[in-house]
Amino acid sequence: MKTYQRLLKVKNVVKETMDAITIYFDDADQKINYKPGQFFTLTKEIEGKRVSRTYSICTSPYLDAILAVTIKKVPNGVMSNYxxxxxxxxxxxxxxxxxxxxxxELLY
Ligand SMILES: Cc1cc2nc3c(=O)[nH]c(=O)nc-3n(C[C@H](O)[C@H](O)[C@H](O)COP(=O)(O)OP(=O)(O)OC[C@H]3O[C@@H](n4cnc5c(N)ncnc54)[C@H](O)[C@@H]3O)c2cc1C
Incomplete structure:
Protein backbone atom coordinates (compact mmCIF):
# COMPACT_ATOMS: atom_id res chain seq x y z
CA MET A 1 0.00 0.00 0.00
CA LYS A 2 1.44 3.37 -1.01
CA THR A 3 2.18 6.00 1.62
CA TYR A 4 1.01 9.54 0.97
CA GLN A 5 1.55 12.85 2.65
CA ARG A 6 -1.47 15.13 2.55
CA LEU A 7 -3.31 17.92 4.29
CA LEU A 8 -6.56 16.80 5.86
CA LYS A 9 -9.28 18.95 7.36
CA VAL A 10 -10.65 18.00 10.76
CA LYS A 11 -14.30 17.10 10.29
CA ASN A 12 -15.13 16.68 13.96
CA VAL A 13 -13.51 16.39 17.37
CA VAL A 14 -15.13 14.23 20.05
CA LYS A 15 -14.03 14.61 23.65
CA GLU A 16 -13.89 11.02 24.89
CA THR A 17 -12.64 11.71 28.42
CA MET A 18 -11.01 14.59 30.29
CA ASP A 19 -7.71 13.79 28.60
CA ALA A 20 -8.58 12.05 25.35
CA ILE A 21 -10.16 13.07 22.06
CA THR A 22 -11.04 11.44 18.78
CA ILE A 23 -10.23 13.42 15.64
CA TYR A 24 -12.38 12.61 12.61
CA PHE A 25 -10.90 13.57 9.26
CA ASP A 26 -12.59 14.79 6.13
CA ASP A 27 -11.11 12.59 3.42
CA ALA A 28 -14.08 12.84 1.06
CA ASP A 29 -11.95 14.46 -1.69
CA GLN A 30 -9.08 12.00 -1.40
CA LYS A 31 -10.44 8.71 -0.11
CA ILE A 32 -7.74 6.96 1.91
CA ASN A 33 -7.32 3.20 1.75
CA TYR A 34 -6.04 1.65 4.96
CA LYS A 35 -5.91 -1.65 6.79
CA PRO A 36 -6.80 -2.48 10.39
CA GLY A 37 -3.79 -1.82 12.63
CA GLN A 38 -2.21 0.91 10.54
CA PHE A 39 -1.26 4.35 11.77
CA PHE A 40 -0.73 7.88 10.53
CA THR A 41 1.99 10.38 11.29
CA LEU A 42 0.46 13.75 12.14
CA THR A 43 2.54 16.89 11.84
CA LYS A 44 1.71 20.29 13.28
CA GLU A 45 3.70 23.45 13.88
CA ILE A 46 3.62 24.01 17.63
CA GLU A 47 5.31 27.07 19.10
CA GLY A 48 7.37 27.53 15.93
CA LYS A 49 8.56 23.93 15.65
CA ARG A 50 7.30 21.17 13.37
CA VAL A 51 6.26 18.27 15.56
CA SER A 52 5.41 14.82 14.18
CA ARG A 53 3.89 11.91 16.09
CA THR A 54 2.27 8.63 15.11
CA TYR A 55 -1.35 7.74 15.95
CA SER A 56 -3.17 4.49 15.26
CA ILE A 57 -6.24 4.60 13.10
CA CYS A 58 -9.12 3.72 15.41
CA THR A 59 -11.82 3.29 12.81
CA SER A 60 -12.48 0.26 10.65
CA PRO A 61 -12.05 0.36 6.88
CA TYR A 62 -14.85 -2.21 6.69
CA LEU A 63 -17.39 -0.53 8.97
CA ASP A 64 -16.75 3.19 9.28
CA ALA A 65 -17.31 5.86 6.67
CA ILE A 66 -15.12 8.38 8.46
CA LEU A 67 -11.46 8.02 9.34
CA ALA A 68 -10.33 8.80 12.91
CA VAL A 69 -7.52 8.65 15.46
CA THR A 70 -7.85 8.82 19.25
CA ILE A 71 -5.26 10.75 21.23
CA LYS A 72 -4.67 10.63 24.96
CA LYS A 73 -2.64 13.29 26.73
CA VAL A 74 0.80 12.27 27.96
CA PRO A 75 2.04 14.35 30.91
CA ASN A 76 4.07 17.26 29.48
CA GLY A 77 3.81 15.74 25.99
CA VAL A 78 4.08 18.35 23.22
CA MET A 79 1.77 16.96 20.56
CA SER A 80 -0.80 15.09 22.65
CA ASN A 81 -1.45 18.11 24.89
CA TYR A 82 -1.61 20.47 21.93
CA GLU A 105 -7.08 -9.17 6.09
CA LEU A 106 -10.69 -9.74 6.98
CA LEU A 107 -11.65 -13.21 5.81
CA TYR A 108 -15.27 -13.94 5.03
C1 LIG B 1 2.85 3.08 16.14
C2 LIG B 1 2.39 4.04 17.22
C3 LIG B 1 1.04 4.28 17.36
C4 LIG B 1 0.58 5.16 18.35
N1 LIG B 1 -0.75 5.35 18.49
C5 LIG B 1 -1.22 6.20 19.43
C6 LIG B 1 -2.63 6.41 19.58
O1 LIG B 1 -3.46 5.84 18.87
N2 LIG B 1 -3.02 7.28 20.54
C7 LIG B 1 -2.13 7.93 21.36
O2 LIG B 1 -2.58 8.72 22.21
N3 LIG B 1 -0.79 7.75 21.23
C8 LIG B 1 -0.31 6.91 20.29
N4 LIG B 1 1.04 6.74 20.14
C9 LIG B 1 1.96 7.57 20.93
C10 LIG B 1 2.20 8.93 20.20
O3 LIG B 1 2.90 8.73 18.99
C11 LIG B 1 3.04 9.92 21.03
O4 LIG B 1 4.23 9.28 21.42
C12 LIG B 1 2.32 10.44 22.25
O5 LIG B 1 1.12 11.15 21.87
C13 LIG B 1 3.23 11.42 23.05
O6 LIG B 1 3.63 12.46 22.21
P1 LIG B 1 3.82 13.92 22.80
O7 LIG B 1 4.36 14.79 21.73
O8 LIG B 1 2.56 14.35 23.50
O9 LIG B 1 4.87 13.68 23.95
P2 LIG B 1 6.46 14.03 23.86
O10 LIG B 1 6.65 15.49 23.80
O11 LIG B 1 7.07 13.20 22.79
O12 LIG B 1 6.92 13.50 25.28
C14 LIG B 1 6.72 12.14 25.69
C15 LIG B 1 7.13 11.99 27.14
O13 LIG B 1 8.54 12.17 27.23
C16 LIG B 1 8.81 13.20 28.16
N5 LIG B 1 9.95 13.98 27.66
C17 LIG B 1 10.05 14.66 26.52
N6 LIG B 1 11.27 15.21 26.38
C18 LIG B 1 11.95 14.87 27.50
C19 LIG B 1 13.26 15.12 27.97
N7 LIG B 1 14.13 15.86 27.27
N8 LIG B 1 13.64 14.59 29.16
C20 LIG B 1 12.78 13.84 29.87
N9 LIG B 1 11.53 13.57 29.49
C21 LIG B 1 11.13 14.07 28.33
C22 LIG B 1 7.55 14.06 28.20
O14 LIG B 1 7.42 14.73 29.45
C23 LIG B 1 6.47 13.02 28.04
O15 LIG B 1 6.11 12.42 29.26
C24 LIG B 1 1.51 5.83 19.19
C25 LIG B 1 2.88 5.60 19.02
C26 LIG B 1 3.31 4.71 18.07
C27 LIG B 1 4.79 4.45 17.93
Whole structure:
Protein backbone atom coordinates (compact mmCIF):
# COMPACT_ATOMS: atom_id res chain seq x y z
CA MET A 1 0.00 0.00 0.00
CA LYS A 2 1.44 3.37 -1.01
CA THR A 3 2.18 6.00 1.62
CA TYR A 4 1.01 9.54 0.97
CA GLN A 5 1.55 12.85 2.65
CA ARG A 6 -1.47 15.13 2.55
CA LEU A 7 -3.31 17.92 4.29
CA LEU A 8 -6.56 16.80 5.86
CA LYS A 9 -9.28 18.95 7.36
CA VAL A 10 -10.65 18.00 10.76
CA LYS A 11 -14.30 17.10 10.29
CA ASN A 12 -15.13 16.68 13.96
CA VAL A 13 -13.51 16.39 17.37
CA VAL A 14 -15.13 14.23 20.05
CA LYS A 15 -14.03 14.61 23.65
CA GLU A 16 -13.89 11.02 24.89
CA THR A 17 -12.64 11.71 28.42
CA MET A 18 -11.01 14.59 30.29
CA ASP A 19 -7.71 13.79 28.60
CA ALA A 20 -8.58 12.05 25.35
CA ILE A 21 -10.16 13.07 22.06
CA THR A 22 -11.04 11.44 18.78
CA ILE A 23 -10.23 13.42 15.64
CA TYR A 24 -12.38 12.61 12.61
CA PHE A 25 -10.90 13.57 9.26
CA ASP A 26 -12.59 14.79 6.13
CA ASP A 27 -11.11 12.59 3.42
CA ALA A 28 -14.08 12.84 1.06
CA ASP A 29 -11.95 14.46 -1.69
CA GLN A 30 -9.08 12.00 -1.40
CA LYS A 31 -10.44 8.71 -0.11
CA ILE A 32 -7.74 6.96 1.91
CA ASN A 33 -7.32 3.20 1.75
CA TYR A 34 -6.04 1.65 4.96
CA LYS A 35 -5.91 -1.65 6.79
CA PRO A 36 -6.80 -2.48 10.39
CA GLY A 37 -3.79 -1.82 12.63
CA GLN A 38 -2.21 0.91 10.54
CA PHE A 39 -1.26 4.35 11.77
CA PHE A 40 -0.73 7.88 10.53
CA THR A 41 1.99 10.38 11.29
CA LEU A 42 0.46 13.75 12.14
CA THR A 43 2.54 16.89 11.84
CA LYS A 44 1.71 20.29 13.28
CA GLU A 45 3.70 23.45 13.88
CA ILE A 46 3.62 24.01 17.63
CA GLU A 47 5.31 27.07 19.10
CA GLY A 48 7.37 27.53 15.93
CA LYS A 49 8.56 23.93 15.65
CA ARG A 50 7.30 21.17 13.37
CA VAL A 51 6.26 18.27 15.56
CA SER A 52 5.41 14.82 14.18
CA ARG A 53 3.89 11.91 16.09
CA THR A 54 2.27 8.63 15.11
CA TYR A 55 -1.35 7.74 15.95
CA SER A 56 -3.17 4.49 15.26
CA ILE A 57 -6.24 4.60 13.10
CA CYS A 58 -9.12 3.72 15.41
CA THR A 59 -11.82 3.29 12.81
CA SER A 60 -12.48 0.26 10.65
CA PRO A 61 -12.05 0.36 6.88
CA TYR A 62 -14.85 -2.21 6.69
CA LEU A 63 -17.39 -0.53 8.97
CA ASP A 64 -16.75 3.19 9.28
CA ALA A 65 -17.31 5.86 6.67
CA ILE A 66 -15.12 8.38 8.46
CA LEU A 67 -11.46 8.02 9.34
CA ALA A 68 -10.33 8.80 12.91
CA VAL A 69 -7.52 8.65 15.46
CA THR A 70 -7.85 8.82 19.25
CA ILE A 71 -5.26 10.75 21.23
CA LYS A 72 -4.67 10.63 24.96
CA LYS A 73 -2.64 13.29 26.73
CA VAL A 74 0.80 12.27 27.96
CA PRO A 75 2.04 14.35 30.91
CA ASN A 76 4.07 17.26 29.48
CA GLY A 77 3.81 15.74 25.99
CA VAL A 78 4.08 18.35 23.22
CA MET A 79 1.77 16.96 20.56
CA SER A 80 -0.80 15.09 22.65
CA ASN A 81 -1.45 18.11 24.89
CA TYR A 82 -1.61 20.47 21.93
CA UNK A 83 -4.12 18.28 20.08
CA UNK A 84 -6.34 17.55 23.08
CA UNK A 85 -6.39 21.20 24.16
CA UNK A 86 -6.49 23.06 20.85
CA UNK A 87 -7.48 21.08 17.79
CA UNK A 88 -10.89 22.02 16.41
CA UNK A 89 -13.27 21.22 13.62
CA UNK A 90 -12.03 22.92 10.42
CA UNK A 91 -8.35 22.85 11.41
CA UNK A 92 -5.93 21.28 8.95
CA UNK A 93 -3.30 18.69 9.85
CA UNK A 94 -0.46 17.27 7.81
CA UNK A 95 -1.11 13.54 7.67
CA UNK A 96 1.27 10.97 6.27
CA UNK A 97 0.54 7.33 5.87
CA UNK A 98 -1.10 4.98 6.34
CA UNK A 99 1.89 3.01 7.56
CA UNK A 100 2.40 -0.23 9.43
CA UNK A 101 2.63 -3.85 8.38
CA UNK A 102 1.07 -5.39 11.48
CA UNK A 103 -2.30 -5.75 9.80
CA UNK A 104 -4.77 -8.45 8.97
CA GLU A 105 -7.08 -9.17 6.09
CA LEU A 106 -10.69 -9.74 6.98
CA LEU A 107 -11.65 -13.21 5.81
CA TYR A 108 -15.27 -13.94 5.03
C1 LIG B 1 2.85 3.08 16.14
C2 LIG B 1 2.39 4.04 17.22
C3 LIG B 1 1.04 4.28 17.36
C4 LIG B 1 0.58 5.16 18.35
N1 LIG B 1 -0.75 5.35 18.49
C5 LIG B 1 -1.22 6.20 19.43
C6 LIG B 1 -2.63 6.41 19.58
O1 LIG B 1 -3.46 5.84 18.87
N2 LIG B 1 -3.02 7.28 20.54
C7 LIG B 1 -2.13 7.93 21.36
O2 LIG B 1 -2.58 8.72 22.21
N3 LIG B 1 -0.79 7.75 21.23
C8 LIG B 1 -0.31 6.91 20.29
N4 LIG B 1 1.04 6.74 20.14
C9 LIG B 1 1.96 7.57 20.93
C10 LIG B 1 2.20 8.93 20.20
O3 LIG B 1 2.90 8.73 18.99
C11 LIG B 1 3.04 9.92 21.03
O4 LIG B 1 4.23 9.28 21.42
C12 LIG B 1 2.32 10.44 22.25
O5 LIG B 1 1.12 11.15 21.87
C13 LIG B 1 3.23 11.42 23.05
O6 LIG B 1 3.63 12.46 22.21
P1 LIG B 1 3.82 13.92 22.80
O7 LIG B 1 4.36 14.79 21.73
O8 LIG B 1 2.56 14.35 23.50
O9 LIG B 1 4.87 13.68 23.95
P2 LIG B 1 6.46 14.03 23.86
O10 LIG B 1 6.65 15.49 23.80
O11 LIG B 1 7.07 13.20 22.79
O12 LIG B 1 6.92 13.50 25.28
C14 LIG B 1 6.72 12.14 25.69
C15 LIG B 1 7.13 11.99 27.14
O13 LIG B 1 8.54 12.17 27.23
C16 LIG B 1 8.81 13.20 28.16
N5 LIG B 1 9.95 13.98 27.66
C17 LIG B 1 10.05 14.66 26.52
N6 LIG B 1 11.27 15.21 26.38
C18 LIG B 1 11.95 14.87 27.50
C19 LIG B 1 13.26 15.12 27.97
N7 LIG B 1 14.13 15.86 27.27
N8 LIG B 1 13.64 14.59 29.16
C20 LIG B 1 12.78 13.84 29.87
N9 LIG B 1 11.53 13.57 29.49
C21 LIG B 1 11.13 14.07 28.33
C22 LIG B 1 7.55 14.06 28.20
O14 LIG B 1 7.42 14.73 29.45
C23 LIG B 1 6.47 13.02 28.04
O15 LIG B 1 6.11 12.42 29.26
C24 LIG B 1 1.51 5.83 19.19
C25 LIG B 1 2.88 5.60 19.02
C26 LIG B 1 3.31 4.71 18.07
C27 LIG B 1 4.79 4.45 17.93
Missing amino acids: LVEHIQKGDVLEVSGPNGNFTT
